[in-house]
Amino acid sequence: MKLFLFTLIICCSCLPVTAQRNCATNEYWQTQLNSDPALRLRYNQMENAAKLHPLISKKEQGAGVAEMPVITIPVVIHILYNTPEQNISDAQVQSQLHILNKDFRKRNDDTAFIPLAFTSFATDCAIQFELAKTDPEGRATTGIVRKRTDRLSWQQDDKMKFSASGGNDAWDSRYYLNIWVCNLTKSLLGYATFPGASPEKDGVVIRTDVFGISGSNNTAYNKGRTTTHEVGHWLNLKHLWGDTDCGDDSVDDTPPQKTYNSGCPSFPQITANSCNPLSSGDMFMNFMDFSDDACLHMFTPGQKQRMHDLFTVSAPRESLLHSAALNKPRNAGASPEPQTDTSPRLSIFPNPATDIIAIEFNSQKPLTRNVYVIYNITGRSLAEGQYTGGIISVKGLTAGTYFIKVRHGEQTLTAKFIKH
Ligand SMILES: [Zn+2]
Numbered sequence: 001m002k003l004f005l006f007t008l009i010i011c012c013s014c015l016p017v018t019a020q021r022n023c024a025t026n027e028y029w030q031t032q033l034n035s036d037p038a039l040r041l042r043y044n045q046m047e048n049a050a051k052l053h054p055l056i057s058k059k060e061q062g063a064g065v066a067e068m069p070v071i072t073i074p075v076v077i078h079i080l081y082n083t084p085e086q087n088i089s090d091a092q093v094q095s096q097l098h099i100l101n102k103d104f105r106k107r108n109d110d111t112a113f114i115p116l117a118f119t120s121f122a123t124d125c126a127i128q129f130e131l132a133k134t135d136p137e138g139r140a141t142t143g144i145v146r147k148r149t150d151r152l153s154w155q156q157d158d159k160m161k162f163s164a165s166g167g168n169d170a171w172d173s174r175y176y177l178n179i180w181v182c183n184l185t186k187s188l189l190g191y192a193t194f195p196g197a198s199p200e201k202d203g204v205v206i207r208t209d210v211f212g213i214s215g216s217n218n219t220a221y222n223k224g225r226t227t228t229h230e231v232g233h234w235l236n237l238k239h240l241w242g243d244t245d246c247g248d249d250s251v252d253d254t255p256p257q258k259t260y261n262s263g264c265p266s267f268p269q270i271t272a273n274s275c276n277p278l279s280s281g282d283m284f285m286n287f288m289d290f291s292d293d294a295c296l297h298m299f300t301p302g303q304k305q306r307m308h309d310l311f312t313v314s315a316p317r318e319s320l321l322h323s324a325a326l327n328k329p330r331n332a333g334a335s336p337e338p339q340t341d342t343s344p345r346l347s348i349f350p351n352p353a354t355d356i357i358a359i360e361f362n363s364q365k366p367l368t369r370n371v372y373v374i375y376n377i378t379g380r381s382l383a384e385g386q387y388t389g390g391i392i393s394v395k396g397l398t399a400g401t402y403f404i405k406v407r408h409g410e411q412t413l414t415a416k417f418i419k420h
Pocket of ligand 1: 025
């Protein structure tokens, strides 16, 4: 993989200014996974659960996804500006929401340009986006937060997500899609977290000049598709080539692809020595490829399924379905809506487990050292100790069903897990 990336960088540096979408999501996410073992466990468990879905034919899958109800995602836009031009207008923000709603509902005008071989795969993803009406404190909001910053440019290091580093703190990411719009360094268009990220970092970052429809911006990224692509990542979609030579994007109905496409390829786009055996070639017009904005037009039923899986019971994005962000503000006379469920809950990842488990309280990692006890189903205590950072070894247990009891502040919480 590293060798592949290195080769890629060398190759690209030889080319004369070739337009290439630069999405930092994969590089960013690999760094996050490497620095947080509990995040890796959580993410792998979610991926493995998705693989357990029964294999169904594309026809059945198409019929199934057509019945999915439309999901509305509340959005907050954090605009971080240093110059007046970076403080983009409300209309510019609205233009981006408009694009998202067109693209995820298959209402984009340019579906007409999808080659015939792929038209039957283009799908209405039944996901839409709306600016928040209520902030986390229940006050009225436009869903747009503007903040002047002294910082001239930003990297993929999450500093824009924290007020303490010149950015702006996330709104509760269980109930809002946070999008930070800021002057990312010129080599980046944007990056996103996949589901499972720490709550204070969860969201999408987009470079100011490619956010929304930018009439004066004549680059290849002036039609708002960077945000469509990054929100696709936030909804667990991978790049079509799986970020490696002929990698897997965990979606069955996108053709295998050797690597990314760029610019505006002509149909059919056949790559030499590719793993794609189809005469129709690459699905370069899929939003999860690297083609120019003007040449991205569609998601597939498999991608739709993968996104909707996130909203099933206890799945990582289910909480958005219970958001009060689109309700009337509580201080405008509406009856108060519970914004959060504050009763502590204990979760175990992975479950079933093999060598280690990670514990988590309402999507927050435990920060302090505390005691735990593991019981078998007859109530006999088998192991106890102190956990730090939420990781506990269960290597010594034989296969079976267990209960773990954990002290969390003043309370004791219990959860069941299975050891393989
Ligand atoms: Zn990407």
